[in-house]
Amino acid sequence: ITDYSNLNVEPKYRGVYPHPLWKFENWIRRISRKILLTEYIVNEWADHFKDMDEVQLDEIAQSFKFDNCILRDELNKVLFGHKGLANK
Secondary structure: OOHHHHHHHHHHHHOOOOOOOOOOHHHHHHHHHHHHHHHHHHHHHOOOOOOOOOHHHHEEEEEEOHHHHOHHHHHHHHHHHHHHHHHH
């Protein structure tokens, strides 16, 4: 896949996010693995929820609400401290 991409995607079009943090080849390898692998593990992942009732499923869903997110102050501090690096 990487060889095919190198032959068919002009270098001027390879600088998409998260470039320059990730090289084009790394991005192609990473996204290919994620797409191809998820086809095999999605059913296993779904099996974790198959015996749950609606109340249990709703409880899990509620944990993703923004109001229930926990701010990671130390991580946020580091990320904000490095935000200008992505533009260089």
